[in-house]
Amino acid sequence: MNFFKNARLPAVLLFCVAAVQGHPGDIEWERVVPLESRDVPVRIVFAEGREGWAEFILDSTSDYLRACEQYLRLAFPASGGFTIVGEEKTLLRGRRVGGVNLGREVRVEYGLTPIGRPALLYHELAHYYFGGRPGLEWLAEGIVSFLPIVLSEARFLPPGIAERQGIYRHWGFRLLSSLLRSF
Numbered sequence: 001m002n003f004f005k006n007a008r009l010p011a012v013l014l015f016c017v018a019a020v021q022g023h024p025g026d027i028e029w030e031r032v033v034p035l036e037s038r039d040v041p042v043r044i045v046f047a048e049g050r051e052g053w054a055e056f057i058l059d060s061t062s063d064y065l066r067a068c069e070q071y072l073r074l075a076f077p078a079s080g081g082f083t084i085v086g087e088e089k090t091l092l093r094g095r096r097v098g099g100v101n102l103g104r105e106v107r108v109e110y111g112l113t114p115i116g117r118p119a120l121l122y123h124e125l126a127h128y129y130f131g132g133r134p135g136l137e138w139l140a141e142g143i144v145s146f147l148p149i150v151l152s153e154a155r156f157l158p159p160g161i162a163e164r165q166g167i168y169r170h171w172g173f174r175l176l177s178s179l180l181r182s183f
């Protein structure tokens, strides 16, 4: 799901996003992801007790942004940094979407991004590169779902078989996922 339209969100919406970010008692960590083009500040907001999840998400974010930069040969396109928010349910306009890229903020559900299964996170992060023009959102959705498979096969991502299986399974490529076990 993508709601990021080249950072042209109206200021009032950005204010609302900031206002609803996280939940009472949430923990915030900050990290810098060093890319070749520049250092990208990444903040993560998560519930107490999910520190292991937060580490996994930050490590996966770092791996994936580096892989995108190297494979696409494009500098990270968003200005400044962004925040990743973990939550039980991710809603957009009252509808459950599982994950969303709002520009300054990526929101993902804990249950859909468990440790070892970064496929949905990868999808949302890739929306920074492929936001989708009006009328062509379907094309961006396809690209950002397929890109992790390309990056895995091309070894731009750490070669964890479990992660690759998770990426395949997440997007319905069950046959490819099962074939990986025989190697």
Ligand SMILES: [Zn+2]
Pocket: 001, 002, 123, 124, 127, 141, 144
């Ligand atoms: Zn999407």
